Amino acid sequence: MATVSVRNVWKEYGAQVVLENVRLEIADHEFVTIIGASGCGKTTFLKMLLGMEQPTRGQILIDGKPIRPEPDPDRGVVFQRYSSFPHLTVLENVMLGLELKAARFAGRLFGGRRRATREAALAMLESVGLAHARDRYPAQLSGGMQQRMSIAQAVICKPKILLLDEPFGALDPGVTADMHQLILRLWAENRMTIFMVSHDIQESFQLGTRLLTFDKLRHNPQSPEAYGASVTYDLKLARRSRDEIDSPKLAVGA
Amino acid sequence: MRRLINQHPGRAAGLALGVLPFIALLFVYVIASQLRLAENAGDKLLPSLGTIADTFHNYAFEADKRSGEVLFWADTWASLKRIGAALAISSSLAVLLAVCIGVIPRARALLSPLLNTVAMIPPLAVLPILFIVLGLEETSKIALIVIGVAPCVARDLALRVTELPREQIIKAQTLGASTWQLILRVVLPQLWPRLIDALRLSMGSAWLFLIAAEAIASTQGLGYRIFLVRRYLAMDVILPYVAWITLLAVFADLALRALRTKAFRWAEPER
Secondary structure (H helix, E strand, O other), rough: OOOOOEEEEOOOOOOOOEEEEEEEEEEOOOOOEEEEOOOOOOHHHHHHHHOOOOOOOOEEEEEOOOOOOOOOOOOOEOOOOOOOOOOOOOOHHHHHHHHHHHOOOOOOOOHHHHHHHHHHHHHHHHOOHHHHOOOHHHHOHHHHHHHHHHHHHOOOOOEEEEEEEEOOOOOEEEEEEEHHHHHHHHHHHOOOOOEEEEEOOHHHHHOOOOEEEEEEEEOOOOOOHHHHHHEEEEEEEEOOOOOOOOOOOOOOOO | OOOOOOHHOOOOHHHHHHHHHHHHHHHHHHHHHHHHHOOOOOOOOOOOHHHHHHHHHHHHHHHHHHOOOOHHHHHHHHHHHHHHHHHHHHHHHHHHHHHHHHOOOOHHHHHHHHHHHHHOOOHHHHHHHHEEEEEEHHHHHHHHHHHHHHHHHHHHEEEEEEHHHHHHHHHHHOOOOOHHHHHHHHEEEHHHHHHHHHHHHHHHHHHHHHHHHHOOOOOOOOOHHHHHHHHHHHHHHHHHHHHHHHHHHHHHHHHHHHHHHOOHHHHOOOO
């Protein structure tokens, strides 16, 4: 279960208003895609969901409780780059979250518990199609493989919410299609709410059950920073039946 | 004819080119030495290779009449102990400081200005203080090297920690890492190869401070010997000692580089 309420959230840096009065109610297991021009505050919005940044006004609730003001395991993340650990092999990268949870002091597991974790991580790698690359280091992987690993690394910790910051932005078009299938499958298999920032409109319509666009509602030509962006479109998307998704959201509204 | 920038020597030719300057230097020395000795057989400035070899044999393979020790190896051992201890202490201190400064904002606020100031103290200027406070024994010599090396290594490492992509730090937190776990599993493992790089770079100054300390107050050590025999213009001792120090430093550098390649395969650039 993970519903998200965004209540009258503002984000200001000094006189510059980035986001103004964002109000949203997101249902459990929604796949929210977010698009907008660059600099429209969509990444800032994601950072606030993540706990990297705090709203200047308003609050964000997960399951009715205010979010912690720092990143935590409830909210997994995949960035466009740098979200894996270069000193760990693919397998170790995926095991890391489980090890951190189980071994609070040592941060790593040994013996039987390590073997069990290894099995779980291997199963996860199998599921994202990376089992053959388990002993390689991230630098030895292609961009698509790195993102698969990064997604596996986040999903294996079973976050309530998965945040994706343009995860496929740097990939070749052919690879992107595979990644779409992968993320939809993982979303269906794991009961998590996904927020994905994208600059690809087609991708956003294809993947999302709900699409948000961020833009400025008001403009002041004399001081462009005076007004912030907000949600200008909020579309509920029907999903085509061939997608293997359990309960498509149907209604369309603004 | 291809441009110079596109002409690469082969393996053998590259090796030959590398050795050439060494042979040239040796050749120049031998000629100069012969010219001087022809003029004055008692000349001490440029002893012949034969004289150097004889003296070296005395120092390295025969016990000193007074102390009963083989001076060359006793000096080497004394110096290596000092520099080894100093580098071990410097590394530990530097890693500890760098992790605190790089990871914990409060520790950064507390320690960063102090570190940046201490790093500016010329170590040789505090050498008298060290001798007064710590005495003339080993401690003051090791302390001098630590003061000379640790702050620079610590600053370099702290910089490396802050250079870790923010995405990594955030990701680790979303995987449930506490501050301690973040240090243990994310920061430290990525710091080790940087520590090796930093040590390689500071090896030169470590030797500098070692020899400075030994030259002033010591009864043993490579630097002590050089400065002792300087009074007798004993170039036949000084030259092999300098060559030996250089060789030790080169070996240390090669060993550190090999360790980095072997132990931290992930940090090697792709070929």
